[in-house]
Amino acid sequence: MPRKAANLYSTARGRVRASMNKYNLFNLYKKNQVRYQGKSLFQQKWTAKQETRAYHGEHLTESRWKTLFSPDLESVAQLDASLKGVDVAPTPMVLQTYATLEKRLEFALFRAMFASSIRQAREFIKNGHVKVNGVTIKHPSFPLKSGDVFSVNPDKVMLAMGRVKPSVEQAVKVDNRQIGVWNKYVSFVRQNPKDVWDMKQNKPESLNTLDSSNKVDKLEAVKKFNSDVEKVMLAQQRATTRESTLSKILAVAKGKDVEELKPAAFAKVALHKGDDAKCLEAYKILKQADSELLGAYSQENCKKYISTKSTDFASKEAAKTAAQVKKVLSEIVSLQLEQLRTNAEQQKLPEDSKLVPYSTSFGKSLLTHIPLSKDAVVEDESSAKVNLPWQHGLFGRQDPSKPYFTPWTPRPFIGAFAVLPHHIEISFETCHAVYLNDPVARPGHSEVITPFPEHVHERAYMYYVRKGL
Numbered sequence: 001m002p003r004k005a006a007n008l009y010s011t012a013r014g015r016v017r018a019s020m021n022k023y024n025l026f027n028l029y030k031k032n033q034v035r036y037q038g039k040s041l042f043q044q045k046w047t048a049k050q051e052t053r054a055y056h057g058e059h060l061t062e063s064r065w066k067t068l069f070s071p072d073l074e075s076v077a078q079l080d081a082s083l084k085g086v087d088v089a090p091t092p093m094v095l096q097t098y099a100t101l102e103k104r105l106e107f108a109l110f111r112a113m114f115a116s117s118i119r120q121a122r123e124f125i126k127n128g129h130v131k132v133n134g135v136t137i138k139h140p141s142f143p144l145k146s147g148d149v150f151s152v153n154p155d156k157v158m159l160a161m162g163r164v165k166p167s168v169e170q171a172v173k174v175d176n177r178q179i180g181v182w183n184k185y186v187s188f189v190r191q192n193p194k195d196v197w198d199m200k201q202n203k204p205e206s207l208n209t210l211d212s213s214n215k216v217d218k219l220e221a222v223k224k225f226n227s228d229v230e231k232v233m234l235a236q237q238r239a240t241t242r243e244s245t246l247s248k249i250l251a252v253a254k255g256k257d258v259e260e261l262k263p264a265a266f267a268k269v270a271l272h273k274g275d276d277a278k279c280l281e282a283y284k285i286l287k288q289a290d291s292e293l294l295g296a297y298s299q300e301n302c303k304k305y306i307s308t309k310s311t312d313f314a315s316k317e318a319a320k321t322a323a324q325v326k327k328v329l330s331e332i333v334s335l336q337l338e339q340l341r342t343n344a345e346q347q348k349l350p351e352d353s354k355l356v357p358y359s360t361s362f363g364k365s366l367l368t369h370i371p372l373s374k375d376a377v378v379e380d381e382s383s384a385k386v387n388l389p390w391q392h393g394l395f396g397r398q399d400p401s402k403p404y405f406t407p408w409t410p411r412p413f414i415g416a417f418a419v420l421p422h423h424i425e426i427s428f429e430t431c432h433a434v435y436l437n438d439p440v441a442r443p444g445h446s447e448v449i450t451p452f453p454e455h456v457h458e459r460a461y462m463y464y465v466r467k468g469l
Contacts, residue, residue: 002059005119015054016451018110019117020417028416034456048459052452056098059119070100071465075441089444094458099448102423102439105132105150106140111421111449112433114152116160116411124160129153144435151432155403161414163396163405168381171394172374175386178395179369182388186366193363219351225359226348233344240336242329422447 007013009023016028034051036044057065073096077088101107106121109130115121122140124130130137132150144150166174189196369388377384377394384394392398399406420426425434439447450457 002119002122003061005059008058015058016051017058017117018055018107019119020411020414021117022413025413025416028451031451034452036459045459045463048456049463051456052098052450052460055451057101057118059122066464068100069097069464073097073441073461074099074438077443091441091443092446092454092457093441094454094461095446095448095450096439096441097457097461097464098450099439102448103143103145103435104140105130105137105142105144108144108150108424108433108435109152112150112424112426113161113418113428114157114431114433120160124152124156129156146435146437148435149432150435151430154431157431158402158408159404161411163409163411165403165405166396168378168394168397169374171397172372172377172384174395175384175391176371176374178388178391179371179386183368186368189366190363193360194358197358197362222349222351229344229347233340236340237337240333240340242326242333419449421449 008015008017008019009021009027011023011026014027014031016031017024034047036047039047053062053065060068073093075091075093075096077091102111105125106118109115109121109124110118115124125140125142126138128136128138130150130152132142132144132148134149137150369386372384372386381394381397381400386393386395394400396405421439423436423439425436427433441447
């Protein structure tokens with residue numbers, strides 16, 4: 001029978017366990033160096049035994065461990081006469097004190113990162129989720145041999161190495177908090193779309209987790225943006241005619257005297273710098289001739305005036321006035337067309353641009369989200385409709401049938417425990433692993449993974465061997 005799991009991760013005791021628990025990581029972080037000042041040799045050995053046994057096989061009783069302990073420590077060394085002994089690092093033999101435990105199936109599962117702790121690995125084995133060489137094994141202490149292939153049910157591995165699946169109440173609480181933040185963001189974007197767009201473009205790629213576009217998509221976006229700019233330019237050029245320009249000039253002047261007007265009054269009509277003076281000149285010609293257009297300057301009347309031939313005017317003076325006005329308008333339109341083309345070229349982005357062009361529909365395409373009703377979702381989970389840019393479905397329960405967090409996300413702080421063993425070859429895609437050989441010690445390296453230094457294992461070995469080193 002294994003020892004009871006009573007207060008394993010106590011932060012007061014501060015024992016380091018073979019587990020990926022977050023409190024265990026805290027204990028490992030605040031763990032002080034083992035000190036021996038003022039202690040007798042037996043006290044030193046007892047302290048070392050106490051610390052190392054808390055990590056190596058803490059679920060085994062002391063009597064059971066003593067029957068498994070072997071004083072013969074395995075090591076390998078390259079026997080090459082050309083190598084000088086002074087150039088070879090010493091072999092950490094004492095780190096092999098607990099090597100005999102590493103061949104147990106429960107330890108191999110934990111080392112292969114198929115379980116988050118030794119005790120969880122034992123549960124997987126007892127419940128029939130582990131196979132060795134294709135045969136289901138239900139004995140956690142099953143000894144592995146070189147070449148054995150063991151596997152675990154992938155769902156169990158994802159459960160062990162993933163985040164904890166939240167309850168429906170917890171998921172609704174998190175989603176409502178996210179929806180509130182998202183709605184505030186949408187309202188801010190609608191008020192300041194350009195500022196938010198620039199902020200997103202200046203955001204580092206490592207922090208812009210929602211940007212899933214690749215290089216091909218960005219190139220297509222740049223091409224589409226340049227094409228849209230050109231289409232807008234062509235539409236504006238088609239709308240920029242002598243008739244429209246004349247109608248705008250007369251609409252701004254409103255029949256006022258020339259002395260009352262200044263070139264700056266025609267700034268809205270003129271795109272090119274200096275066109276405002278030409279607009280005033282065209283109005284001055286019509287005002288001096290007391291043209292009929294001053295009182296009726298509709299688009300149709302202006303078009304009729306421009307299209308009238310010089311021979312069709314009532315008098316030579318009227319024809320001469322029209323010719324002068326047409327000449328000035330032609331100059332204005334020509335400069336405006338060139339200005340529209342120049343502005344469009346400046347707006348276009350280079351094809352290798354890394355920035356995605358700004359779209360005026362950016363803020364309009366974002367929609368607010370309706371908060372969830374906790375009671376309705378608890379009664380019928382399928383009624384929850386969550387559609388956020390980074391999440392579809394309830395938080396952590398996108399697939400309620402799975403026992404783990406969906407979509408699958410690694411458990412927090414997993415990086416601190418992700419140590420690949422030398423004696424096991426692992427395939428995370430299929431949740432299979434090959435036990436290559438029993439862990440051994442080499443010059444400067446031991447294949448037994450441990451958080452304790454060599455001097456602690458030395459005293460622990462002395463405690464169990466009973467004869468010293």
